[in-house]
Amino acid sequence: MLSATGKPRSQGQDKNKNTAGAPQSEQPQVLTSKQLLFVPSLFTLAFFLLSFLPRVQGNEILVRSFWAATAVLVVWQIFMILQCRRTGETKSFILAKPRPQHYIQAMVHLSVYTYWGWYWPPVQEHALLLVAQLLFAYAFDMLMAWSRRDSYLLGFGPFPIIFSTNLFLWFRDDWFYLQFLMIAVGFMGKEFVRWKRDGKSTHIFNPSAFTLGLFSLILIFTNTTDFTWGPQIASTLSLAPGIYTYLFLGGLVVMYFFSITLVAASAAAVLFGLSALYYAVTGVPYFLDSEIPTAVFLGLHLLVTDPSTSPRTPPGRLVFGILYGLGVFALYTILSAFGAPTFYDKLLCVPLLNLSVQWIDRAVQSLRDNSTLDRMGLGVVPSRRANLAHMAVWIVFFATMTLIGKTDGKHIGDSLPFWELACQEGRPTACDRLLLLQSTYCSDNSGWACNELGAHYASGRIIPADPDRALTYFARACELRFQAGCVNLLDPSTISRTEPRVFDLRLLLRQGGQNLMDMPESELYARACEHEWAFACSNIVSTL
Amino acid sequence: MKKNKGAKYFRLILAMLIPIVGAMPLAASKADAQQSLDTVLSEVAGFRAEMWYLPDEELLGFVEIPAGTFLMGSNPLIDPMAFENERWSEGRRQGIVDLPTYYISRYEVTIAQFKAFADATGYRVNPMALQGPLNHPVANVSWTDAIAYARWLEARLKESAQTPAPLQRLLNNGWRVSIPNEAQWEKAARGSEGRLYPWGNQPNRDKANYSGSGTRAVGSYACPECQYGLHDMSGNVWEWTRSPYQPLPFDPSDDRSNLAEDALWVMRGGSFNDAENNARTAVRGAADPGARRPFIGFRLVISSI
Numbered sequence: 001m002l003s004a005t006g007k008p009r010s011q012g013q014d015k016n017k018n019t020a021g022a023p024q025s026e027q028p029q030v031l032t033s034k035q036l037l038f039v040p041s042l043f044t045l046a047f048f049l050l051s052f053l054p055r056v057q058g059n060e061i062l063v064r065s066f067w068a069a070t071a072v073l074v075v076w077q078i079f080m081i082l083q084c085r086r087t088g089e090t091k092s093f094i095l096a097k098p099r100p101q102h103y104i105q106a107m108v109h110l111s112v113y114t115y116w117g118w119y120w121p122p123v124q125e126h127a128l129l130l131v132a133q134l135l136f137a138y139a140f141d142m143l144m145a146w147s148r149r150d151s152y153l154l155g156f157g158p159f160p161i162i163f164s165t166n167l168f169l170w171f172r173d174d175w176f177y178l179q180f181l182m183i184a185v186g187f188m189g190k191e192f193v194r195w196k197r198d199g200k201s202t203h204i205f206n207p208s209a210f211t212l213g214l215f216s217l218i219l220i221f222t223n224t225t226d227f228t229w230g231p232q233i234a235s236t237l238s239l240a241p242g243i244y245t246y247l248f249l250g251g252l253v254v255m256y257f258f259s260i261t262l263v264a265a266s267a268a269a270v271l272f273g274l275s276a277l278y279y280a281v282t283g284v285p286y287f288l289d290s291e292i293p294t295a296v297f298l299g300l301h302l303l304v305t306d307p308s309t310s311p312r313t314p315p316g317r318l319v320f321g322i323l324y325g326l327g328v329f330a331l332y333t334i335l336s337a338f339g340a341p342t343f344y345d346k347l348l349c350v351p352l353l354n355l356s357v358q359w360i361d362r363a364v365q366s367l368r369d370n371s372t373l374d375r376m377g378l379g380v381v382p383s384r385r386a387n388l389a390h391m392a393v394w395i396v397f398f399a400t401m402t403l404i405g406k407t408d409g410k411h412i413g414d415s416l417p418f419w420e421l422a423c424q425e426g427r428p429t430a431c432d433r434l435l436l437l438q439s440t441y442c443s444d445n446s447g448w449a450c451n452e453l454g455a456h457y458a459s460g461r462i463i464p465a466d467p468d469r470a471l472t473y474f475a476r477a478c479e480l481r482f483q484a485g486c487v488n489l490l491d492p493s494t495i496s497r498t499e500p501r502v503f504d505l506r507l508l509l510r511q512g513g514q515n516l517m518d519m520p521e522s523e524l525y526a527r528a529c530e531h532e533w534a535f536a537c538s539n540i541v542s543t544l
Numbered sequence: 545m546k547k548n549k550g551a552k553y554f555r556l557i558l559a560m561l562i563p564i565v566g567a568m569p570l571a572a573s574k575a576d577a578q579q580s581l582d583t584v585l586s587e588v589a590g591f592r593a594e595m596w597y598l599p600d601e602e603l604l605g606f607v608e609i610p611a612g613t614f615l616m617g618s619n620p621l622i623d624p625m626a627f628e629n630e631r632w633s634e635g636r637r638q639g640i641v642d643l644p645t646y647y648i649s650r651y652e653v654t655i656a657q658f659k660a661f662a663d664a665t666g667y668r669v670n671p672m673a674l675q676g677p678l679n680h681p682v683a684n685v686s687w688t689d690a691i692a693y694a695r696w697l698e699a700r701l702k703e704s705a706q707t708p709a710p711l712q713r714l715l716n717n718g719w720r721v722s723i724p725n726e727a728q729w730e731k732a733a734r735g736s737e738g739r740l741y742p743w744g745n746q747p748n749r750d751k752a753n754y755s756g757s758g759t760r761a762v763g764s765y766a767c768p769e770c771q772y773g774l775h776d777m778s779g780n781v782w783e784w785t786r787s788p789y790q791p792l793p794f795d796p797s798d799d800r801s802n803l804a805e806d807a808l809w810v811m812r813g814g815s816f817n818d819a820e821n822n823a824r825t826a827v828r829g830a831a832d833p834g835a836r837r838p839f840i841g842f843r844l845v846i847s848s849i
Contacts, residue, residue, distance in 0.1 A: 471692075475691075481833065481834070483802065486809065486833055487788075487803070490691065490722075490786055496800055
């Protein structure tokens with residue numbers, strides 16, 4: 001029997017105090033019934049049924065991952081139902097008013113998926129798995145909440161957690177059970193890792209950032225990044241034309257509703273500024289292919305900006321954003337130095353920043369009554385008007401960066417010849433970047449790139465000579481039918497090098513994953529010419 | 545009391561059965577092991593295990609091909625099966641090539657020899673390459689695998705005290721172990737008389753393994769007529785050469801021309817899988833250097849390249 005009342009049941013009232021952050025003014029509707037215990041079963045059943053769709057059936061391990069997750073949920077439900085029958089307890093739903101930080105964030109996330117997925121098909125293939133994760137998350141969250149108290153706050157909460165997690169990392173089908181584990185860890189972090197903030201119990205960490213940070217560390221230390229789509233996710237956002245502008249516009253929505261302008265804008269400004277400074281000093285870009293990698297730009301709008309886990313005061317938000325920018329900037333170098341994939345840079349510092357929010361908010365209290373800051377809208381008391389002013393400044397800043405080609409424009413780091421020249425000139429990190437790029441392209445089956453790597457290891461000019469490794473790269477180049485690789489394998493004492501073939505150019509010019517396999521040769525040479533391949537410029541005419 | 549007695553008998557029977565049952569598969573596996581050891585020993589008879597299964601001969605199976613000229617390419621007037629790519633040049637059907645002395649292996653490289661290399665180095669090979677009797681020619685090896693094997697063997701021969709002195713001298717003088725170039729291969733196969741087949745000008749299935757169903761142990765076909773006493777220069781497996789595939793005339797110095805073209809490397813001699821036209825000494829096949837096929841293997845050469 002389902003009953004609807006205007007107040008929570010008295011039995012669960014005390015425990016409900018722990019329910020994550022429902023505003024005091026809400027008058028939530030409470031549904032209480034013994035039958036409610038079966039609601040998680042409906043989510044579990046729907047989740048289980050998804051495993052029979054062709055997308056899941058195509059991979060045996062994926063099917064088993066679904067079934068294992070289903071089994072966990074079913075066992076947990078049976079245990080809970082038996083316990084409730086034994087004790088006579090009932091469970092309830094609190095139907096709170098939909099919270100904008102859930103549904104607006106989720107809508108912005110969804111719009112990013114839609115635009116990005118239009119240009120990168122794996123996102124479309126992942127859509128069903130997103131739905132599955134949502135069903136799993138609701139069932140898991142309900143069971144976890146009811147295991148600790150009598151009520152569950154039913155709303156859109158799981159949406160932004162699932163969406164923002166998947167915007168940065170998802171596991172390959174063969175390892176997808178780890179995705180369910182990652183989601184579960186995120187919800188457990190939200191449930192168990194809590195503190196008192198402004199007198200209320202609230203979660204410390206942004207749930208998606210917490211689990212992303214934790215799993216990033218594990219993946220780095222176990223060298224298992226290839227279990228995930230992480231590197232591809234980070235690099236393929238740029239396949240969508242004008243992605244920076246798109247993210248900027250989506251970010252404005254979030255900034256308007258949640259007043260996080262100072263966080264995102266200060267992080268972006270720090271990164272733009274440090275990148276420009278680095279380029280001015282060294283002559284090479286700091287980030288390989290952009291002023292701010294697209295995934296970082298996404299992160300500073302939609303990952304670090306969770307209002308519940310960021311500072312409440314405007315100066316606190318400013319500091320928070322600056323620290324995020326500095327953190328990403330530093331982590332990029334640290335990860336590079338350890339040979340770890342650099343795309344983790346935007347994920348690792350968020351949990352640490354979440355831990356610092358109370359300290360930041362307390363620290364900026366000393367700025368209270370500072371009239372200069374008040375005039376700049378940076379007083380400790382937030383104001384909607386000040387947020388609009390900050391948004392205006394951010395719009396002007398972004399527009400300026402776009403006009404000078406620092407966002408969606410062509411980036412100098414996209415050009416391999418640029419890095420070759422920079423390496424020859426002895427510019428900082430240029431040779432390391434060159435080797436990194438050539439290594440990536442060699443793994444992508446470019447015989448030219450493998451031969452270049454072999455030549456570097458054979459000559460020992462930009463890296464310590466390693467004859468065995470040189471032979472390995474020459475052999476790989478040769479097997480990829482790059483003739484110079486074969487003759488170098490025969491006689492490594494005289495190194496042959498030649499320009500990339502058409503096939504190599506189709507790989508070298510992909511910029512994050514575009515498919516250039518069917519591009520006409522004339523267009524390909526034109527593209528190569530734009531990327532400073534001198535030989536390609538003269539070939540354009542001959543292919544017309 | 546009765547129950548205890550029954551249990552006691554049951555345990556006794558079990559105790560008697562266990563060694564009998566346990567010994568049965570043991571005896572069978574011992575017999576199997578002996579049989580398989582015998583098979584292995586028979587397969588590697590005539591090869592030196594301590595010398596990486598090279599032939600038990602004075603020069604470890606390397607045969608001297610004396611310096612001198614030979615006729616390369618095909619003349620369709622003499623050889624109606626000749627293919628167009630065997631023509632020497634626009635103006636000439638055949639050409640004369642002068643080669644310095646070199647040494648070529650009597651047999652194709654065997655599975656035992658290649659396995660010794662793979663075991664010693666951990667080199668990643670196609671598992672199919674190591675399947676089959678140990679004295680059969682290794683197949684399913686790429687051009688790069690062949691080069692890697694040759695490089696490894698050269699290093700081993702240089703450092704081994706058991707390497708015959710003449711070979712050791714050659715290697716110390718800068719001679720290299722490699723795979724033959726096209727001209728070296730063709731001269732070794734057809735001799736100085738320009739034969740169409742290693743044994744003469746007529747096909748003969750008793751002399752080589754072609755038009756067959758699989759590889760045979762190296763040296764299975766006696767060929768006393770073959771000028772240099774080499775085996776399987778026709779058939780068994782195609783043999784990689786270190787010549788890139790390009791039109792004749794042969795020029796050993798132009799290996800580094802046409803680097804922009806996709807690589808194809810010449811293979812010679814035909815295989816068990818080919819008819820008599822591909823078993824001719826002048827036939828020029830070509831394959832992708834990464835190709836690993838059940839009908840492509842190689843043999844070695846020691847030369848002053």
